[in-house]
Amino acid sequence: MSAPERIPPRGVSAVPELLASGELTVRGQIREASNAVLLCDVAYEGESASCVYKPVAGERPLWDFPDGTLAEREVAAYEVSEATGWGLIPPTVLREGPYGTGMCQLWIDAPEEPGPELLALLDAEEPGEGWKAVAFAEVGEGRQALLVHADDERLRRLAVLDAVINNADRKGGHLLAAPEGRLYGIDHGVTFNAEDKLRTLLWGWAGEPLPSWAVSVLTDLSSALAPEGTLAVRLGELLTAREVEATRARVRALLRSGVHPVPSGEWPAIPWPPV
Incomplete structure (x- = not known):
């Protein structure tokens, strides 16, 4: 269509x-x-x-x-x-x-001119400049390729957002380039579970320190998620009390650790199919 x-x-x-x-x-x-x-x-x-x-x-x-x-x-x-x-x-x-x-x-219209690639499979052991490694992937005939995503601040913001909302399905097809260099994420139906279910293609920053701009935003989110905060009240109309509390706890954990989350090992880290 x-x-x-x-x-x-x-x-x-x-x-x-x-x-x-x-x-x-x-x-x-x-x-x-x-x-x-x-x-x-x-x-x-x-x-x-x-x-x-x-x-x-x-x-x-x-x-x-x-x-x-x-x-x-x-x-x-x-x-x-x-x-x-x-x-x-x-x-x-x-x-x-x-x-x-x-x-x-x-509905988000596609830009008239395609922007830079955000995801790629490389026949290499290391991601190279401008890319972040995610995992090795089977590409057929016993061959593997390195799955990478761009070292792009727009993607990094999405990675922080996904950690907050506990996104269980951040696939490549859920990234939409838009005019004027904008980037959107879509398909967020499997989010906010009270249990850890983070599954994403954006693991490239796992374990790295959160940028100062992310810490500032997370600090504001923490205030907005206080029991009587504006965001907490709004989320309470859409989610269970346990899910709102879990969201509050995830923000606190991010601020306490100061780093991007890493895969827990208790849940598949990458969604399937990845795109």
Whole structure:
């Protein structure tokens, strides 16, 4: 399915209202997804845009996440992203739609000119300048290649966000390049589990000190996640009390350690399939 034409809303602040209050018209289904994902137009007070609508009714049950909660987790991930000030997740709301309650997220248009590569497989033992090593991967016929990701600050911000929201599914296909050099992460339904489930392709900084800008943002998040903090109150509307407390604890742990997390060894560290 080709990317839809989109009429941008007046500004970033207007997008959540457009998504939440606009009339949804389903254009088609994105069939590659494991859950129901519908491509829609949304229109409100003379503004229109393209968006993705994921109805709760179309969620596939998972053994380790409560049924019917993925849409709320996607919205919670957006709320945390907004609290960081990094804007790493497209505007996302929970709303009623043609097939019931679901997540509605702004469609992101691809840039006209492709940006630099973010992921690669190298026939090498070391990543080389500008790359961070993730793991060796089987590529067929008994051969291995080194899976790497770019040493890119945009990816590093996503790695910090994923550690906070406990993202169990950061695949390469969940990274969206956008115009003007922006980078977004999508598909955050399997997040915020109270148990450690971090699975990602962005392990390149594992064990390295957190940059000062990350520490500053995490410090602000810690305050916002205090029991009466604005972010804690909002997450309490979307997640269980145990999951909010676990999020609070992960932020505290990151600040205490001062380093990017490393794989626990108790859970597969890289999602499958990786892309």
